[in-house]
Amino acid sequence: MNRTPEMPPAAAHLLLAAALRYAASGWPVFVLGRSKRPVALCGPCDTARKALTPHDPQACPCLTCHGFYAASTDPDRITAMLAAVPRGLLAVRTGAASGLVVIDVDPRHDGTATLNALIARGLTPPTRYARTGSGGLHLYYRHPGGIAVPCDQGIRLGPGIDVKADGGYVVAPPSRHPVTGRPYTWADQGSRIEEAAPALVSACLAEIRRQPPQRAGHHPPPRSGGAASYPDRLMDALVSRIHQAPKGRRRVTLFGCARGAARMVAAGQMTSTEAYDRLVAACDAARWPWAKSTPNAIREGFAAEGVTL
Ligand SMILES: [Zn+2]
Ligand SMILES: [Zn+2]
Structure with a gap:
């Protein structure tokens, strides 16, 4: 006892x-x-x-x-x-699976200022939201359906704002944050989960600017503790290419993305397992049918850069 x-x-x-x-x-x-x-x-x-x-x-x-x-x-x-x-x-799980698009506001990376700008533009009307265990906010919106809304980290909506949608997930109340020990809590459980505004969906789908090419050995160091670190941004650019690949170009796009991810692995910015999982999740979120050619294209892209799983 x-x-x-x-x-x-x-x-x-x-x-x-x-x-x-x-x-x-x-x-x-x-x-x-x-x-x-x-x-x-x-x-x-x-x-x-x-x-x-x-x-x-x-x-x-x-x-x-x-x-x-x-x-x-x-x-x-x-x-x-x-x-x-x-x-x-x-x-x-976020995205079409749950009918949720969650806007993740991280005040440590200017998320509060960015959120205020989004509110001013009418992109983020009041809705049900949670306070995260690290002092951020999760705004819950209804997924538009019929279209894949990609996850994003600080690129499309601005610094400190991540999008958790297809191919993503959020930690939910009453979980406790492993570092702060503080619980995730619903701030206003009574309020409704509003529809994602069309302007918000458009912003989530916007094409993102290609990152400037980087040579191995000259990578800026990732920001410590931040979700929107440099490898994440580069990975988001790759995920975006997967989302935008036309049907006949999927395999060759995935092969190219796998090479890009493999260079980050080779530079020690993420593990090959993490890179593999992100690429597979991106294909899934983009509603590519599951086929052997998916893992094979990733594996071949990795191999072309001398990276093995
Ligand atoms: Zn399994
Ligand atoms: Zn298992």
Whole structure:
């Protein structure tokens, strides 16, 4: 009876209650590790990823593998997930899957000033929002449907504002931020989740300017602690190219993007696994049908830069 539980029972109970409430409203939920990172792949899934024919992450039956692909609205699966990852964080899959576009405001990177400008332009009308455990805001809007809204980090809407939509997720209340220990909280749970304004959707879909070419060894150092670090911006540019690739150019576009990502891997700015996951998620968010040619194109792009998975 003197055993110390991983999490106070009340906190675990609140997390589960919230997860089931979100699921009942149609939001697929999943768990992140206690450090806010996706839960590691199980042995067979990791082996499959390293093999020449990794499986479709969306069809994988595992409880917690493949990050947001594991998100579910099934109460039994959700209960099992939270039990499997004690002290994990509760996350909601964004995009068409949940019907959500979340605007993530980071005050540490001028997000507050940018948000004020967006409000002045009518892009972000009042809606239900959460305060994050690190002092930011998550504004929840309804996904327009019928169109993929890409995730973005500080590029399309401005500094300090990320978009969490197709191919993304948000940490949800009442999770606690792993660094600050503070909970994510609903600021005004009574208010409605408003439709994403057409002008906001347009801004989210806007073509982004190509990053200037960088040579290995001359990369500016990534900003510490910031979501919109340099590799993230470059990765966003690659993701944007995937979104804009016409049907007949998909494979060659993906190959080129994989080479670009591999150069960041070679420069030590991200791991090959992270790069691979971001590229696969981008293809999925852009609604490319799953095919063997997808992982193969990435693998070949990596190989062309001397990077292996
Ligand atoms: Zn697995
Ligand atoms: Zn799997």
